[in-house]
Amino acid sequence: MSTAPTHEADVVIVGAGISGLIAARTVLAAGLTPVVLEADDRVGGRILTQDALPGLPVELGAQWIGDTHHRMFALAAELGVPTYPQYDDGETSYDLAGSGVLRQSEFHSRFAGELAELEKVFRLLDELAAEVPPEAPWLAPAAAEWDSVTAGAWYDGQGLSPVARTLLEICTVGILAVPTVEVSFLHLLFTIQTCGVTSELFAESEGGAQTTRFVGGTGEIPRRLADLVAEHLVLQAPVQLIEHGADQVTVTCRGGLVARGRRVIVTLSPTLAGRIMYDPPLPGVRDQLTQRLPNASAMKAFFIYDEPFWRADGLNGQLISDVGPARMSNDTCLPGDDHGVILLFLEGEQARTYGRLPHDERRAALTAELVRHFGDKAARPECYVDGEWADRQWTRGCYNANCGPLVWTTFGQALAAPIGAIHWAGTDTATQWSAYMEGAVEAGERAARAVIAELT
Numbered sequence: 001m002s003t004a005p006t007h008e009a010d011v012v013i014v015g016a017g018i019s020g021l022i023a024a025r026t027v028l029a030a031g032l033t034p035v036v037l038e039a040d041d042r043v044g045g046r047i048l049t050q051d052a053l054p055g056l057p058v059e060l061g062a063q064w065i066g067d068t069h070h071r072m073f074a075l076a077a078e079l080g081v082p083t084y085p086q087y088d089d090g091e092t093s094y095d096l097a098g099s100g101v102l103r104q105s106e107f108h109s110r111f112a113g114e115l116a117e118l119e120k121v122f123r124l125l126d127e128l129a130a131e132v133p134p135e136a137p138w139l140a141p142a143a144a145e146w147d148s149v150t151a152g153a154w155y156d157g158q159g160l161s162p163v164a165r166t167l168l169e170i171c172t173v174g175i176l177a178v179p180t181v182e183v184s185f186l187h188l189l190f191t192i193q194t195c196g197v198t199s200e201l202f203a204e205s206e207g208g209a210q211t212t213r214f215v216g217g218t219g220e221i222p223r224r225l226a227d228l229v230a231e232h233l234v235l236q237a238p239v240q241l242i243e244h245g246a247d248q249v250t251v252t253c254r255g256g257l258v259a260r261g262r263r264v265i266v267t268l269s270p271t272l273a274g275r276i277m278y279d280p281p282l283p284g285v286r287d288q289l290t291q292r293l294p295n296a297s298a299m300k301a302f303f304i305y306d307e308p309f310w311r312a313d314g315l316n317g318q319l320i321s322d323v324g325p326a327r328m329s330n331d332t333c334l335p336g337d338d339h340g341v342i343l344l345f346l347e348g349e350q351a352r353t354y355g356r357l358p359h360d361e362r363r364a365a366l367t368a369e370l371v372r373h374f375g376d377k378a379a380r381p382e383c384y385v386d387g388e389w390a391d392r393q394w395t396r397g398c399y400n401a402n403c404g405p406l407v408w409t410t411f412g413q414a415l416a417a418p419i420g421a422i423h424w425a426g427t428d429t430a431t432q433w434s435a436y437m438e439g440a441v442e443a444g445e446r447a448a449r450a451v452i453a454e455l456t
C-alpha cells in the first residue's frame with residue numbers, strides 16, 4: 001500500500017509553469033488553499049534560464065516580453081525583477097531566395113518592391129484578423145472558409161515573388177514553429193488577433209514581442225512566484241489520474257501522492273493534458289481536440305564569444321536566411337558583461353532535422369552559418385549551448401500548440417470551457433498573446449477567477 005501523503009486543498013493545480021503559479025497565487029489571495037502538483041524537479045516549465053558560463057545565464061526557453069505584454073511588465077515590477085531593452089543597433093544580415101549574403105541596407109534597396117508586396121500582405125492579414133473573435137475564432141464570419149485552408153496555401157495564393165514568399169514563411173515559422181502548411185489559416189489569423197496586429201508579431205528587426213528582457217534571467221519570474229506559494233507546491237509529482245465529481249476532485253500522481261480538492265485547474269499544453277487519465281472520461285469532443293493539438297518544434301542555440309565582434313562591423317547580430325540550419329538569430333549579450341552572445345533559432349523543419357543530429361554536427365552546421373554572416377571570428381566561440389524541447393518529458397515540443405485545418409471550427413469550443421470541476425489554463429488557452437508568457441498569465445488568472453467565483 002502506498003505511504004505517499006494526501007494533500008487536502010480547495011483547488012488542485014496541475015503544472016508549475018507560469019500559468020499554474022499565477023493561478024495558485026490568485027487562489028491564495030482569495031483566501032482559498034491551492035496545491036500545485038509539478039511533474040518536474042523545478043518550476044517554470046517552458047521558462048528555463050541556465051548558466052552557459054559562471055554568471056552568464058542564457059534562456060533555453062522564454063526570453064523576451066514586448067511592449068504590450070502589460071501583465072508581464074506588472075508582474076516583473078511586483079516581483080522586483082528589473083527589465084532591460086533588447087540590443088538592436090546595426091544592420092541585419094540577409095540571405096534569401098538566392099540573394100547571397102547582403103546587409104540590410106543593400107537588401108532593402110535591392111528588394112524594395114518585394115518588401116512592399118510583403119507589407120501589403122501584412123495589411124490584409126491585419127484586416128482579416130480583426131474579424132476573428134479571440135475567445136471564439138469559430139464565430140468569425142468566414143471561419144469555415146479560413147479553417148479549411150492552411151496558412152501556407154493562403155500565402156501561396158497571394159502571388160508573391162520568391163523573396164517576399166520566403167520572408168513571409170520565415171517570419172511566420174518564427175512564431176508558429178511549424179511550417180505554414182501545418183497550420184490552418186484561421187489559426188494564423190487567431191494568432192495575429194491575440195497579439196494585436198502583424199507589426200507586433202512579425203517585426204523583422206527586433207520589436208513587437210521581443211523588446212525587453214529580465215535582469216538575472218526570465219527564470220527569476222517563476223522562481224519568485226514559487227517563493228510566494230512555496231508551502232503549497234509539490235515538485236516531482238507527475239499527475240496521472242484525475243477523478244472528478246460535481247464538487248470534488250481526487251488527483252493521483254505517479255508514486256501514489258494524492259491531492260483532494262473541490263476544483264482542479266490543469267495548466268498543461270493541450271496535448272499533455274490529454275495524456276492524463278480522467279474518471280469519468282471527458283466528453284469525446286475534448287479528447288478529439290487534444291488528439292489534434294500538437295506541440296510545435298523549436299530549439300535555441302547559443303554561441304558565446306569573448307566579445308560581440310559583429311557590433312564593431314555595424315551588425316546587430318541578427319540574420320534572416322533560408323540557406324542554413326537557422327533562419328534567424330539575435331544578439332543576446334548581457335548588459336555589464338563583456339562576452340558576445342548570439343542566439344540562433346531552429347524552428348519548424350529546421351528544429352526537427354538539426355535537433356535530431358548529434359550535438360557536434362548541429363554545432364558545426366550552425367557555426368558555418370554564423371561564419372557566412374558574421375565572418376571568421378564566429379568560428380571561435382568560447383562556449384556553445386543548445387536546448388532541445390521535444391525530448392523533454394514534461395514539455396514535448398514548443399513554443400506552443402497550433403491548430404491544423406478544421407480544428408478550431410470543429411473542436412475549438414472544447415479548448416478552454418470548464419468540464420464540471422475541471423478548469424483549463426496554460427498559455428494555449430489564452431485570448432491575448434496566446435503562446436507567450438503574457439498569455440500564460442492571462443489564462444492562469446482567468447481560470448483562478450472562475451474557480452474562486454464558483455467556490456466563494
Ligand SMILES: Cc1cc2nc3c(=O)[nH]c(=O)nc-3n(C[C@H](O)[C@H](O)[C@H](O)COP(=O)(O)OP(=O)(O)OC[C@H]3O[C@@H](n4cnc5c(N)ncnc54)[C@H](O)[C@@H]3O)c2cc1C
Nearest residue numbers: 015017018019039045046062063064239398426427436437
Ligand atoms: C524555446 C522557447 C522560447 C520561448 N520564447 C518566448 C519568449 O521569448 N517570450 C514569451 O513570452 N514566451 C516564449 N516562449 C513561450 C513561453 O515559455 C510559454 O508561453 C509559457 O512559459 C507557458 O507557460 P505555461 O504555464 O502555460 O506552460 P508550461 O510552462 O508548459 O507549464 C506547464 C507545467 O506543467 C508541468 N507538467 C507537465 N506534465 C505534467 C503532469 N502530468 N503533472 C504535473 N505537471 C506536469 C510541466 O513540467 C510545466 O512545468 C518560449 C518557449 C520556449 C520553449
